[in-house]
Amino acid sequence: MSASVSRVGVVGLGTMGAGIAEVLARGGHSVVGVEVNDDALQRGRDHLERSTGRAVRRGRLSEEDKAAILGRMELGTSFAGLAECDLVIEAVPERLDLKRRVFEELDKVCRPDAVLATNTSSLSVTEIAAATGRPEQIVGVHFFNPAPVMKLVEVIHTVLTRPEALTAVQELVGGLGKVAVTVGDRAGFIANRLLFGYLNQAAGMYEAGYATREDIDAAMTSTGLPMGPLTLMDLIGLDVSLEVCEAIYRETRDRRHAPAPILRRLVTAGLLGRKTGRGFYTYDGAEQAEERETEGVPSVGVAGSGPLAVAVIQAAVRAGADVRFVAGDDDKARAVRDAVGEEVTGGTDLSLLADRDLIVEAVAEDTAVKRSLLAAVDDVAREGAVLATTGATVPVIELAMATDRPQDVVGLHLPDPEGGLAELVSTVLTDPGVAERAAAYLTRLGKRPVRSADRAGFIVDALRVPYLNDAVRMLESGYADADAIDAAMTYGCGYPIGPIADLDRIGLDRAVEVLRALYTEYREPAFAPAPLLDRLRTAGATFR
Ligand code: NAD
Numbered sequence: 001m002s003a004s005v006s007r008v009g010v011v012g013l014g015t016m017g018a019g020i021a022e023v024l025a026r027g028g029h030s031v032v033g034v035e036v037n038d039d040a041l042q043r044g045r046d047h048l049e050r051s052t053g054r055a056v057r058r059g060r061l062s063e064e065d066k067a068a069i070l071g072r073m074e075l076g077t078s079f080a081g082l083a084e085c086d087l088v089i090e091a092v093p094e095r096l097d098l099k100r101r102v103f104e105e106l107d108k109v110c111r112p113d114a115v116l117a118t119n120t121s122s123l124s125v126t127e128i129a130a131a132t133g134r135p136e137q138i139v140g141v142h143f144f145n146p147a148p149v150m151k152l153v154e155v156i157h158t159v160l161t162r163p164e165a166l167t168a169v170q171e172l173v174g175g176l177g178k179v180a181v182t183v184g185d186r187a188g189f190i191a192n193r194l195l196f197g198y199l200n201q202a203a204g205m206y207e208a209g210y211a212t213r214e215d216i217d218a219a220m221t222s223t224g225l226p227m228g229p230l231t232l233m234d235l236i237g238l239d240v241s242l243e244v245c246e247a248i249y250r251e252t253r254d255r256r257h258a259p260a261p262i263l264r265r266l267v268t269a270g271l272l273g274r275k276t277g278r279g280f281y282t283y284d285g286a287e288q289a290e291e292r293e294t295e296g297v298p299s300v301g302v303a304g305s306g307p308l309a310v311a312v313i314q315a316a317v318r319a320g321a322d323v324r325f326v327a328g329d330d331d332k333a334r335a336v337r338d339a340v341g342e343e344v345t346g347g348t349d350l351s352l353l354a355d356r357d358l359i360v361e362a363v364a365e366d367t368a369v370k371r372s373l374l375a376a377v378d379d380v381a382r383e384g385a386v387l388a389t390t391g392a393t394v395p396v397i398e399l400a401m402a403t404d405r406p407q408d409v410v411g412l413h414l415p416d417p418e419g420g421l422a423e424l425v426s427t428v429l430t431d432p433g434v435a436e437r438a439a440a441y442l443t444r445l446g447k448r449p450v451r452s453a454d455r456a457g458f459i460v461d462a463l464r465v466p467y468l469n470d471a472v473r474m475l476e477s478g479y480a481d482a483d484a485i486d487a488a489m490t491y492g493c494g495y496p497i498g499p500i501a502d503l504d505r506i507g508l509d510r511a512v513e514v515l516r517a518l519y520t521e522y523r524e525p526a527f528a529p530a531p532l533l534d535r536l537r538t539a540g541a542t543f544r
Contacts, residue, residue, distance in 0.1 A: 004171065005086045008029045009082040010089050012093075013035050013044025013075070016091040016143060016145060018047040018048050019051070026069055030074070031072055035075070037077060041075060048070065079105055079106070086168075087114060087117060103116060107131075112134065116137055117138070117139050119143055122247035122248065125138065125140040125185045126159070126185050135160040136161060136162040137165050138158065139158075140185065141155055142155075151178055151179045153180050155173060156184070157182065157184060159184075187247050187251035188244065190485055194467060194499065195493055197470050198470075199233050200258075200259060200263070201256065201462075202220075202463055203260035204260040205463070207260055207261065210452065210453045211450065213230045215450035217231050218450050219421060220459075220464075222448070223464060233263075238263055245258070255525075256524075296444070298356075298358045299356050300316040300321045300323045302359075303359065303362065305332035308390060309325065309363075310339045312362055313325055313344060319445045321444075324353060327347075332348075350379075353377065358385070358438070359377055359387050361399075370389060378405060386410060387400075387409045390413065393513060394517075396425050408431065410427075410438045411452075412425070412442075413458050415460040422447035424451050425453070435451065439451065456514075456521040469529060469533065471500060476532040482544065486499065504542040508541075
């Protein structure tokens with residue numbers, strides 16, 4: 001337990017306040033919880049009882065511990081009980097007028113040396129502090145939901161906060177076994193500022209008809225995220241999502257946070273996500289996962305000899321497909337055979353691909369090379385074959401037009417060649433039946449196809465790389481360092497890797513390439529590579 005803070009008040013015992021009270025009592029603090037009326041107090045008690053009861057059933061807590069935790073709490077409806085607290089954490093609904101009123105009241109009843117903290121997600125801590133006569137004693141402590149589980153706590157200081165007040169809160173948070181990241185008072189702090197730009201973009205992508213909600217979510221979970229962006233917004237609540245975007249937009253005027261129109265429409269219609277039973281999705285249990293028509297395993301031809309070609313051949317072999325490959329010369333054919341096994345038929349003559357159901361072009365990322373290869377494949381491929389190009393930096397239609405059958409050409413992008421996800425791209429000319437067939441083939445080959453429009457970055461790169469770029473801009477602005485940014489996203493949002501580490505992993509060259517393609521297509525300032533990213537790339541350096 002931290003030395004300076006032993007008795008802690010919590011105002012509001014809703015989703016967050018009850019969770020925070022539990023964390024504090026588990027950490028050995030005596031807790032004074034205050035609610036607005038008896039009904040709300042009872043809901044708070046029920047919440048605490050359920051949460052600790054669940055921990056006992058799962059064997060994470062003994063009955064005695066549970067009793068001790070609840071025994072450390074005094075719950076009531078009067079602020080007077082807060083008079084002897086060293087620290088009070090406010091967790092009432094996210095409305096500035098309400099929070100200011102609560103702080104005025106706290107200022108009256110609490111000891112003059114007590115630190116007053118707000119759990120606001122998006123309001124200005126400075127504006128809340130201004131409602132009191134002790135702005136130097138005000139900090140933000142931003143816990144994440146569910147508070148007992150999530151490791152991150154953002155600790156926010158304003159320009160007026162006294163260092164001692166900040167230290168007291170940092171020590172308290174550290175003593176609770178949480179990871180504290182300390183930042184200044186900017187809308188969205190670190191985690192929400194980076195998360196909501198991406199969520200808002202995903203909403204816009206869905207609204208534009210670029211891909212289905214299921215495919216957008218499946219594409220992003222394939223990168224290791226705990227859930228897709230539309231499911232996450234439904235869980236957070238679309239009203240809360242809208243409000244957080246608005247708050248960040250008000251401060252930054254950055255279009256990336258200007259709420260996607262669909263978000264406002266859904267909120268206006270009262271469709272707030274999971275809590276009202278409908279948001280981007282409907283939660284009546286009636287939804288069925290879409291069934292894709294599947295046929296037999298297709299025969300597969302692969303043109304290329306690099307790592308991507310090898311990964312495609314291996315996936316097809318694993319799925320039991322009859323596979324052939326064609327490499328540029330004998331040495332390359334030898335190298336492929338060494339990688340995939342002698343039993344796979346291959347060579348250097350494109351006519352090997354003549355009878356294939358699915359032909360995947362996976363040669364070097366060079367438009368001229370890809371176009372001439374596709375033209376040559378067009379000459380040998382049987383009628384009805386699906387031609388898939390893996391080109392990712394020019395529109396797929398530019399490659400498809402190298403053939404005389406653009407209606408049979410689809411784009412195929414494997415964000416992680418070893419992984420299960422396949423982005424399947426239809427151009428403006430792709431025959432819908434061909435796209436269906438391609439999706440069925442990919443399913444039989446053990447991939448989860450997601451359908452994307454022929455737009456720069458398809459789904460995964462278009463959503464992931466701008467978020468990484470936002471993180472570099474934040475780093476560049478001096479608001480937070482690389483460790484704080486990575487910790488915020490891994491501990492606060494459950495990302496498998498922080499954005500700065502992710503950039504070093506995927507390569508700065510590739511990130512800049514994707515951003516340039518996105519910028520060329522949309523002319524959106526947020527997609528222009530952050531100068532720091534571009535300079536490090538030019539220097540051949542990495543972030544760490
Ligand atoms: P909530 O609606 O679940 O809980 C708020 C509680 O405050 C309610 O129980 C309400 O009765 C009580 N309350 C209202 N007025 C009060 C008053 N004058 N005095 C005492 N209690 C009062 O809301 P929540 O989701 O717990 O959010 C609380 C705060 O935490 C907000 O600022 C929110 O932005 C922030 N936050 C929420 C999340 C989340 O995921 N829900 C995550 C991080 C931060």
